[in-house]
Amino acid sequence: MLAARFYEPYAGLEIEEIALPATNRNDVLVRVESCSICHTDLQFIDRGMATIGQPPIILGHEIAGSIETPDRNGYWQEGERVIIPATISCQKCLPCINNQESQCTDIQFIGNSIDGGFAQFIRVPADHPIRLPERLSYEDGSIVSNLFIGAYHVVFDRAVIHIKDIMVIFGAGGFGLSILQMAKLRGAKVFIIDIFDWKLEIARALGADWTLNSNKVPHCETAVLEILEQKADVIIETIGAPRTMVQAINLLRKGGQLVLGGYTDNQLPFLAGQLIRNEFSLIGTMSAPRKKAPEVLRLVENGRLKTAPLITHRFSIEDINQGLNTLRMGQSIRTVIYPWLDSFEKNSSSSKL
Ligand SMILES: [Zn+2]
Ligand SMILES: [Zn+2]
Missing domain, CATH: 3.40.50.720 (NAD(P)-binding Rossmann-like Domain)
Structure with missing residues (x-):
């Protein structure tokens, strides 16, 4: 798959062809349809803030996509549209049990402690994605997945x-x-x-x-x-x-x-x-508690929260370094990366921007 990987600060991301992540029976492989860029991504690249996971690592934590390989427990079906909340909590520790998943003692940050969404696919535990309602676009999903839930x-x-x-x-x-x-x-x-x-x-x-x-x-x-x-x-x-x-x-x-x-x-x-x-x-505060996702998605469906004014630019993954530049230069609110060029073209032709 195509992925943009972070190796070291003060350098561009490397666009590389790498192996698909291996999945076990409790994982799903998600085809990333859109992943927007956040200022936190720039903290690693421009300010030298260390990622929790060891580089090379795939950044990007505002992810929407579709199920490519379902889990073997049959919870998901191929092609289902999902968002991936940016933080994964363990569901086992005391804070998780007490409904404080953002304070999980074993929390994982997508695109920081584990590989993120600036790639064509991502592997996550099967109980982590949330269904994206039909009426919402993948871009809506990307904006909800971390920004809106956070x-x-x-x-x-x-x-x-x-x-x-x-x-x-x-x-x-x-x-x-x-x-x-x-x-x-x-x-x-x-x-x-x-x-x-x-x-x-x-x-x-x-x-x-x-x-x-x-x-x-x-x-x-x-x-x-x-x-x-x-x-x-x-x-x-x-x-x-x-x-x-x-x-x-x-x-x-x-x-x-x-x-x-x-x-x-x-x-x-x-x-x-x-x-x-x-x-x-x-x-x-730094988390996107998964439990809040359905509530937030409903608010977007009802039109009470708006994603469109936040989306200013769109780029293919090959041009991700240019995309990072739009944010770096203060020209962008959210720049969306499309890891699949065909969906990028479809979307930009229907774009109102
Ligand atoms: Zn962020
Ligand atoms: Zn936990």
Whole structure:
């Protein structure tokens, strides 16, 4: 099969012909129809953050596809359309049993600890994929598989959010715009900050109450407080940069919640005293709990969550390095990789972009 493999940071992915992954009776082999690129993929390539699994490794964790080789227990049939949630939990440890699968002690991250979706096929345990409803496209599935489920997890599981709470989101990328949509479902008032006007325009179309281009003001926090006239109840930081983490904590009201969701190996850049004095809650989040998938898929089917505004580019797997560039240069929200050229062509001819 064709795969784009990561060998080392500061280099492009290698497009290679490699052997199909071997499956046992409890696995399925999934034909990857679409896999979108996330900023976390760039953290490995551009920032030298180590993958959990040993390179060479196939990155990519926003995967939709169809069952190529069903498991031998007969749960799946060939050709069934599925999404693959980005984290695999063991179902056996205490957190898993207590319905906290995102805190699994043996969690596996697709495209980080095990091979991911920038390839024509992927092997996963048969009990992991979720059926993709007929009305939804593979691209919808890719966006749901990690971004939407992860954002849903932030707004409905990790943070405590009440109607009319003021939420500030740092970053109008894929995760920020997904959290925005969930927060509007929850009834929060959302202020979103980015450095690109075109992304903020999408945020407004998706219901953001306020937006700010932080590059166009002398001091971000001052500009936000002038507009809001109060500090925020909840702040979601999706970038993982020290500067935005400091801005975030400066904008939080006493007793407020700071959620860090931009995966990074940076150290926290603020004083412990600031957190203690203000009784802030510091919340981490990084998972796409599988159990939430059907609920999120229903919200997309009902049109209450929108994937289309997030998809800006499409590339074949041969051109994946060009695809990575669109994200790297800030030109893209989500760039979708098509490991099979024919489906890529079909899709781009019907594309509204
Ligand atoms: Zn991701
Ligand atoms: Zn577990």
